Each structure stands twice: as C-alpha cells, then as structure tokens.
Amino acid sequence: MINKEKSYQYELEFTVRDYECDLQGIVNNSVYLNYLEHTRHQYLLSKKIDFAKLHMKGIDLVVSRIEIDYKSPLSSDDKFVVKLTTRKDGHVRLVFEQDIFTLPENKLAVHAVVIGVGLNKGRLMKVEEIPGFDELQ
Amino acid sequence: MINKEKSYQYELEFTVRDYECDLQGIVNNSVYLNYLEHTRHQYLLSKKIDFAKLHMKGIDLVVSRIEIDYKSPLSSDDKFVVKLTTRKDGHVRLVFEQDIFTLPENKLAVHAVVIGVGLNKGRLMKVEEIPGFDELQ
Amino acid sequence: MINKEKSYQYELEFTVRDYECDLQGIVNNSVYLNYLEHTRHQYLLSKKIDFAKLHMKGIDLVVSRIEIDYKSPLSSDDKFVVKLTTRKDGHVRLVFEQDIFTLPENKLAVHAVVIGVGLNKGRLMKVEEIPGFDELQ
Amino acid sequence: MINKEKSYQYELEFTVRDYECDLQGIVNNSVYLNYLEHTRHQYLLSKKIDFAKLHMKGIDLVVSRIEIDYKSPLSSDDKFVVKLTTRKDGHVRLVFEQDIFTLPENKLAVHAVVIGVGLNKGRLMKVEEIPGFDELQ
Numbered sequence: 001m002i003n004k005e006k007s008y009q010y011e012l013e014f015t016v017r018d019y020e021c022d023l024q025g026i027v028n029n030s031v032y033l034n035y036l037e038h039t040r041h042q043y044l045l046s047k048k049i050d051f052a053k054l055h056m057k058g059i060d061l062v063v064s065r066i067e068i069d070y071k072s073p074l075s076s077d078d079k080f081v082v083k084l085t086t087r088k089d090g091h092v093r094l095v096f097e098q099d100i101f102t103l104p105e106n107k108l109a110v111h112a113v114v115i116g117v118g119l120n121k122g123r124l125m126k127v128e129e130i131p132g133f134d135e136l137q
Numbered sequence: 138m139i140n141k142e143k144s145y146q147y148e149l150e151f152t153v154r155d156y157e158c159d160l161q162g163i164v165n166n167s168v169y170l171n172y173l174e175h176t177r178h179q180y181l182l183s184k185k186i187d188f189a190k191l192h193m194k195g196i197d198l199v200v201s202r203i204e205i206d207y208k209s210p211l212s213s214d215d216k217f218v219v220k221l222t223t224r225k226d227g228h229v230r231l232v233f234e235q236d237i238f239t240l241p242e243n244k245l246a247v248h249a250v251v252i253g254v255g256l257n258k259g260r261l262m263k264v265e266e267i268p269g270f271d272e273l274q
Numbered sequence: 275m276i277n278k279e280k281s282y283q284y285e286l287e288f289t290v291r292d293y294e295c296d297l298q299g300i301v302n303n304s305v306y307l308n309y310l311e312h313t314r315h316q317y318l319l320s321k322k323i324d325f326a327k328l329h330m331k332g333i334d335l336v337v338s339r340i341e342i343d344y345k346s347p348l349s350s351d352d353k354f355v356v357k358l359t360t361r362k363d364g365h366v367r368l369v370f371e372q373d374i375f376t377l378p379e380n381k382l383a384v385h386a387v388v389i390g391v392g393l394n395k396g397r398l399m400k401v402e403e404i405p406g407f408d409e410l411q
Numbered sequence: 412m413i414n415k416e417k418s419y420q421y422e423l424e425f426t427v428r429d430y431e432c433d434l435q436g437i438v439n440n441s442v443y444l445n446y447l448e449h450t451r452h453q454y455l456l457s458k459k460i461d462f463a464k465l466h467m468k469g470i471d472l473v474v475s476r477i478e479i480d481y482k483s484p485l486s487s488d489d490k491f492v493v494k495l496t497t498r499k500d501g502h503v504r505l506v507f508e509q510d511i512f513t514l515p516e517n518k519l520a521v522h523a524v525v526i527g528v529g530l531n532k533g534r535l536m537k538v539e540e541i542p543g544f545d546e547l548q
Contacts, residue, residue, distance in 0.1 A: 017449040018462055019304060021297040023350065024192050025463065028293050029200045030170035037166065038428040045488065051429055052436065052487035055161050063166045067204045076297065076463035077456065154312040155325055156439050160432040160487065162326065167430060175291040182351065188292055189299065189350035213326035213434065214319065298466050303474045304444035311440065329435050337440045341478045 006099075008083035010043040013103065016078045026073035032110050033066065036098050039082040040114070049132035059130065060119045064093070068112040072102070079103040086136065091126045092117050094133070143236075145220035147180040150240065153215045163210040169247050170203065173235050176219040177251070186269035196267065197256045201230070205249040209239070216240040223273065228263045229254050231270070280373075282357035284317040287377065290352040300347040306384050307340065310372050313356040314388070323406035333404065334393045338367070342386040346376070353377040360410065365400045366391050368407070417510075419494035421454040424514065427489045437484035443521050444477065447509050450493040451525070460543035470541065471530045475504070479523040483513070490514040497547065502537045503528050505544070 014035060022028040041051045044061075051061055074080060084098045093115050100110040118125040118133070128134045151172060159165040178188045181198075188198055211217060221235045230252050237247040255262040255270070265271045288309060296302040315325045318335075325335055348354060358372045367389050374384040392399040392407070402408045425446060433439040452462045455472075462472055485491060495509045504526050511521040529536040529544070539545045 017445065018452050019296055019302050019445050019448055021463075022293055023189055023295040023297065023299045024197050024199070025297045026199075029174065029203070030167045030293060033167035033170060034428065034430050037430055041429050050488075052160055052432075060161050062161070062163075062210070063207055065204075065206050066166070067202075069202050070200055073199070077461075154308065155315050156308050156311055156433055156441060158326075158434040159430055160434065160436045162434045165430050171291065171293050174293055178292050187351075189295075213324075297463055298471050298473070300473075303448065303477070304441045307441035307444060326434055334435050336435070336437075336484070337481055339478075339480050340440070341476075343476050344474055347473070 007085075008099075009085050010039070010046065011081050011083040012039045012042050013079065013081045016074050016076060016080070018076055021076055026075045029070060032068065032070070032100065032112070035080075035082055035100065036066075036068075036096075036110075036112055036114060037063075039084055039098065040096055040116075043084060043086075044132075047132060047136060049130075049136075054131065057131075058121050059125070061116055061130070062119055063114060064117050065115040066112060068110060070110055071108045074100075074102070074109055080109060088127050089115070092124050094118075094127055094136075144222075145236075146222050147176070147183065148218050148220040149176045149179050150216065150218045153211050153213060153217070155213055158213055163212045164215075166207060169205065169207070169237065169249070172217075172219055172237065173203075173205075173233075173247075173249055173251060174200075176221055176235065177233055177253075180221055180223075181269075184269060184273060186267075186273075191268065194268075195258050196262070198253055198267070199256060200251055201254050202252040203249060205247060207247055208245045211237075211239070211246055217246060225264050226252070229261050231255075231264055231273075281359075282373075283359050284313070284320065285355050285357040286313045286316050287353065287355045290348050290350060290354070292350055295350055300349045301352075303344060306342065306344070306374065306386070309354075309356055309374065310340075310342075310370075310384075310386055310388060311337075313358055313372065314370055314390075317358060317360075318406075321406060321410060323404075323410075328405065331405075332395050333399070335390055335404070336393060337388055338391050339389040340386060342384060344384055345382045348374075348376070348383055354383060362401050363389070366398050368392075368401055418496075419510075420496050421450070421457065422492050422494040423450045423453050424490065424492045427485050427487060427491070429487055432487055437486045438489075440481060443479065443481070443511065443523075446491075446493055446511065447477075447479075447507075447521075447523055447525060448474075450495055450509065451507055451527075454495060454497075455543075458543060458547060460541075460547075465542065468542075469532050470536070472527055472541070473530055474525055475528050476526040477523060479521060481521055482519045485511075485513070485520055491520060499538050500526070503535050505529075505538055505547075 020031045096114040118130040157168045233251040255267040294305045370388040372386045392404040431442045507525040509523045529541040
C-alpha cells in the first residue's frame with residue numbers, strides 16, 4: 001500500500017512538542033489530525049488558497065471523512081515529515097493521501113486518507129467552483 | 138448504516154466548549170477524537186479498567202486505526218451524547234463503534250470505528266490477557 | 275489569600291480527561307486556561323451573554339492578562355470544580371478571580387486572576403457598553 | 412518594561428497553525444502557553460536537559476506560576492519568535508522571562524514570566540540539584 005517510489009506533491013517537516021504527548025509518553029492520537037491539517041493548509045497556501053480568508057468569504061473547506069492507520073508512535077522531540085498527494089473524486093470531493101515518516105529514519109508513523117468538500121454558506125460546491133481549486137492540476 | 142434501533146453499551150453527555158471551535162466557528166475535526174477517547178476511557182473505567190493505571194504497569198492500550206465520518210458539525214455550546222459498542226475482532230483487536238448525536242434533536246454528528254490493541258512493553262497482547270478485558274463480555 | 279469563607283458567583287464541575295494530561299501524567303499547565311475559559315463563558319451564558327454570538331456582531335471579549343498559581347496538580351479522572359467572582363476595574367477592565375478545587379476534598383489546585391476587555395471592531399469598549407454587561411451585578 | 416536592547420538567551424521561530432485559532436479567528440489564549448513551554452523545553456534540550464527523560468528518572472520540572480500579558484493577537488499563518496531569559500530566584504525557583512514578537516515586524520504579542528521548580532518524587536529540589544542545571548550559569 002505504501003510504495004517507496006510513491007511521489008508526493010508537498011511535504012512539511014515538524015518536531016514533536018512535549019505538550020502533544022499524553023500520559024503514555026507518546027503523541028496523542030488526536031494530535032496527528034492537527035499535523036495532517038496544518039500540512040494540508042500550508043499546501044493550499046502554497047497554491048494561493050487561504051483557508052482562513054475563504055471562510056471570511058463564506059466558503060468553508062471541511063473534512064467529511066478520515067481514515068487513519070497508526071503504524072508507529074511518535075514521542076518527545078521526534079522529528080518527522082508529513083507528505084501529501086491530492087486528487088479529485090467525483091465532482092465535489094477532494095481526496096488527500098497523507099503519510100507521516102520519522103526523520104531521519106523514514107519509518108512510516110501514520111498513513112491517512114482525508115476527504116474534504118467545499119461548502120458555500122452550507123451548500124456543497126463543485127471542486128472547480130472553489131476559488132483557486134481549478135488550478136490544482 | 139446507522140440503525141435507529143441500534144443498542145449501545147455506554148453513553149456519555151458533553152457540552153461543546155468554545156476553545157474547541159476553530160476559526161470556522163465549528164468544532165475542529167481533531168477534537169472529535171478527544172470526545173471519542175474520553176468516552177472510551179470512561180466506559181473502560183465503568184468496567185474497572187483504568188487506562189492510566191494500566192500504563193503505569195507497562196500495559197498500553199493504543200489506537201491502531203480510526204475511520205471517522207463527519208456528518209454534521211457541532212458548534213458553540215451544543216449539547217451532545219457519545220455512544221459506543223465494542224466487540225473483539227480476532228485475537229488482538231478490540232473494535233469500538235462510536236456515534237455522536239446532538240441533543241435534544243438526536244441528529245447524527247459523527248460516526249466512527251476505532252480499533253485498539255493492547256501492548257505489554259511494546260508487544261501485542263491477546264485481548265483476554267489485558268487485565269479486566271476477559272470480563273468485557 | 276484564599277479565604278474559606280469567600281463567596282463565589284458561579285461554579286462549574288469537571289472531570290479530568292486523559293488526553294488533557296501530558297507525559298508527566300498530570301494535566302498540562304495550558305489546559306487549566308481551557309477550564310477557566312469554559313467556566314467564564316458558561317457563567318456569561320447564564321447571564322445571557324453569548325461569547326460566540328457577540329463575536330458575530332463584531333464584539334470580542336478578549337483576555338488581556340492572566341496570573342495563575344499552580345498549587346497542586348490534577349491527574350487522570352480527577353473531579354474538580356472551578357469557581358469564580360467578577361468585578362469591574364476602572365472603565366474598561368473586567369476582573370475574574372477563579373479558583374479550582376479538587377472534589378470531594380476541596381483542596382486548592384489553582385488560583386487565577388484573569389483580566390478581560392471588550393473590543394468593538396478592535397476598539398476598547400467601556401464595560402457598560404458591552405451588551406448584557408450593564409446587568410452583571 | 413520591555414527594553415529593546417534586552418538580550419535573550421534563546422529564541423525559537425514558529426508559524427501559527429489554523430487549528431490553534433478559536434472562533435474569534437485569533438490564537439486562543441491557552442495556546443500561547445504551549446508556545447512558551449515548547450520554547451523552554453527546546454532551550455533546556457540545547458543545554459542537554461531533557462524534560463521527558465528527567466520525568467522517567469522521577470524528576471519533574473513543573474510550573475508553579477505564570478503571569479502573561481496579551482499585547483496583540485496572533486492569527487492564521489502569522490510568523491513569530493519566542494525569546495527567553497532565565498534566572499534563579501532563591502534556592503528552588505527558576506524564572507523564565509519570555510516575550511513573543513511577530514515576524515518580520517518585531518511587534519510584541521505576549522510578555523510572560525514563568526516560574527518553575529524541580530520535584531524529585533514530589534519533593535522540592537534546589538535548582539543546583541536538578542541534573543544539568545548547575546551548568547545553567
């Protein structure tokens with residue numbers, strides 16, 4: 001499933017912060033969703049798509065589904081990289097595949113599939129109608 | 138998929154706290170994992186299984202996979218209930234099905250399947266070997 | 275400093291959730307600010323002042339200063355109560371004194387003084403000008 | 412109080428992540444404590460003092476008091492730097508002065524004083540007795 005040759009469209013490096021670890025001494029399972037979200041938003045910013053500004057215009061990018069496999073836990077001060085690819089699925093869904101690898105070992109820590117949609121004042125939008133998304137390949 | 142007649146083994150009520158909402162004014166997608174975890178841990182406590190004390194004995198209950206569908210967003214001061222059922226899957230996996238419903242409307246907000254395993258100093262345990270789990274039906 | 279006879283205007287009970295504890299096995303110092311904020315917002319709601327709705331009208335209640343003394347740590351599954359009193363300080367500042375006590379022991383866990391102000395599109399407001407605050411005490 | 416000539420012992424740069432903002436669209440007041448803590452822990456690591464490893468040896472560095480002034484809010488994608496100086500206060504207290512400045516403007520966002528102590532299995536330690544702290548000037 002994880003192909004070492006796989007090519008990604010974007011990647012962002014992080015360091016685990018101690019407050020992100022829970023009483024087991026490892027990063028809490030919810031915090032990985034923070035890492036994944038921040039990487040998606042920085043990717044979108046790199047494409048001139050600003051999650052916060054879109055919200056102020058009444059357009060919300062929201063997550064409709066996440067599948068996440070926890071392969072190997074991260075802990076205090078670990079370095080890691082979050083990588084992603086995106087593709088459209090039908091007219092309204094944008095699929096992000098995201099993998100987290102430890103650095104420098106490149107060991108898979110998390111594999112996730114995140115499905116997002118755009119809402120214009122609560123109404124589902126076609127992906128191409130979301131400002132900036134027509135240019136996402 | 139969600140059967141109104143479905144019976145659950147445990148449920149816990151919450152109120153959305155404002156700090157759990159993000160700049161879109163709705164609960165951030167990662168925060169639902171906090172609600173789901175707290176409900177699982179309170180359920181386990183009700184069965185005399187203490188996540189924190191197990192950790193101190195070298196036994197860690199960890200999440201290996203989550204599938205979560207976001208159906209309808211929660212926002213400031215919303216009341217809701219998290220319900221769960223559990224079942225064993227094979228020798229080592231415990232499956233929690235968890236649904237979040239708004240109160241008092243009983244509208245489905247989130248549906249999730251969470252798979253957990255027990256580790257004894259890092260080694261996979263059979264579910265029955267985890268102290269207290271032999272009694273979980 | 276903490277007077278046992280002290281009378282409070284509002285109180286709210288909580289249970290520590292495991293994800294709020296950090297790798298030391300105790301509630302992380304930042305999380306107490308979440309408890310304090312949620313209690314203030316619920317207090318304001320009890321007075322018909324809605325933090326989220328005010329924001330939508332362009333009025334933001336923001337914290338300008340916090341002094342917090344950590345007296346005794348909370349940990350997994352601890353029950354506790356957050357109590358508060360409020361008073362005006364000058365024309366623009368609202369002062370919340372907030373204490374956290376363990377339950378059922380009533381041991382002081384945290385003592386905090388939180389100073390808030392109201393902003394109307396970024397401009398400081400007199401406390402009485404904030405909708406609903408004229409009726410506070 | 413903030414002297415532009417002030418010299419700091421350590422500094423660390425950050426970018427605001429969208430999930431750190433609350434429904435007001437600005438970084439939630441509790442999140443600044445996360446920024447401050449992460450900077451202290453990275454500073455200590457730079458001095459070969461490892462918060463997580465000390466915990467495993469029964470020594471806990473805990474915060475006993477924080478005073479924090481919120482001067483100017485941070486919001487989505489803002490860049491900023493957290494700077495710190497440390498000094499001993501008496502035999503058992505370590506005082507961190509921490510300032511957060513926006514980048515590239517160098518506008519003061521937060522000023523904080525954080526007081527920490529060391530505990531050996533719950534007993535207060537002299538600062539010099541904490542492994543590694545004898546070398547902190």
